[in-house]
Amino acid sequence: MILVTGGAGFIGANFVLDWLRANDEPVLDLDKLTYAGNPENLAALQGDPRHIFVQGDIGDRGLVGKLLSEHRPRAIVNFAAESHVDRSIHGPEDFIQTNVVGTFHLLDEARAYWVSLPEEEKAAFRFLHVSTDEVYGSLGPTDAPFTEQTPFAPNSPYSASKASSDHLVRAYHHTYGLPVLTTNCSNNYGPYQFPEKLIPLIVLNAVQGKPLPIYGDGMNVRDWLYVGDHCTAIRAALEKGRPGETYNIGGWNEMPNIEIVKTVCALLDEMRPDPAGPYARLITYVTDRPGHDRRYAIDASKIDRELGWRPAETFETGIRKTVRWYLDNMAWVEHVASGAYRNWVETNYSERVQA
Template identity: 75%
Template structure:
């Protein structure tokens, strides 16, 4: 069995579903079920004896210790995190509690469990920590992409909290010998993505006839990674990664945000045209840029390809089409996650900042 934390969130749920589709090994899934954690993401494995779900917090030491003792996992894959930059600006304390204190408490519980294992089990055990490219900071337009040795220079409360957790994981390996692995991924997209993030927000707002809010000039550049590719990378790192190592996971798809938005609009024009026949791009509006907005991220994913033989299967063109089609086919899931709290958040975050509208 493996223990997955944060396994009801976007990436975590995709990983759990991917794992169970590719392996008979059971998953113990621990998730706090905050606003972005959603049991509906896991509906397809309800009743599957290989999936054991527990609602709880990685910072609850007693709970984590009990789960480790009862289920005796051979590995822990840590997705649990607060992950939205905008929310970290408005309320950074939750990010410190989950991403820093929570990771610390999880590491402590796992270390105690690992140290008590027999020699063979101890040697085989792994703790895989899932992190982000945002810990590296921002890149100039012509700068080389982030490698695993790039200095961490986080610029938001979110990325600072994730950088802190990365450092804790590294320290628990070098000080205590815990066999850890760290992955730093680029921007994920795909099914079950909570619609506060760029791509699902554009899809959901476009279909609802609402404004498509773009920060600043929309020229912030990101590397985009289809979530199923990320899941396969994590499986490969867990299988063959070297303890103590960090692996960057990217999609080799650097694109400005505004190009992403136009791509989504074009696909919706094709797959679900507006009733009035006009292009969805007419709904694009530009809003005030957020504080400390990093201009460019780019992942150099050559290490994981060279050492572990992994590379993404999806191009951006194939992945974004699958993503748009998924949202069109799962309107019920979208409606279920759009609670009053979600609507209030989007209204607060974007509506008051609208400064212009442009096609």
């Protein structure tokens, strides 16, 4: 059995579904079910005895310790995190509590559990911490992509909290010997993503005829990784990664935000034409967010070289699958787009006048 934290969120749910499609090893799934944790993401596993779901917080040491002693997982995969930059700007404290304090509590309980294991199980145990490329800061237009040796330079409360958690994970390996792995991924996209992130927000707003808000000049560049590829990379790191190592996971797809939006609009024009005209007519430039990093880019050659992983999807194939999924699952989108979600969009974008 493995313990997955944050397994009802976007990447975590995709990982759990992918894991149980690939093998029969059970998953103990711990999720706090905040705004981004959605049990509907796991509806396909209802009644599946391989999936044990527990609602709870990684910061609840009593609960985590109890789950570890009762279920005795061979590995922990930690997705649990507050992960949206804009939310961290409006309310950074939640990010410190979950990403820093919560990770510390989870690590400390994992260490106590690991120490108690028989030697063979102790040697096989792994703690895999899922992190982000945002810990590395921002790149200039001609700078080389981030590698695992790039110094940390976080620029938002979110990325600072994730950098802090990465440092804690590293420290628990070097101080206590806990067999940890850290993965730093680029921007994920795909099914089940909460519709405040760029791609699902654009799809949802477009089909509703609402403005498509683009920060600044739209030329902020990100490396885009299909979530299914991210899942296979994590499985490779868990299976073959060397304890104490960090692996950058990227899609080899650098693209400015405005091109992402135009690509989504063109796919929507093809898949669900709007009688009112091309969806790109809805693009609206709004005031940029504070401290908006200009460019991220991931050099994923280490995980390719050492673990034999490369993404299976190009951006063209991945984005087509993604837009199709959202159009085919609008009931899911509508359920997620609750009053709390609409209030968030209003809070974040109403203050940003058209640029």
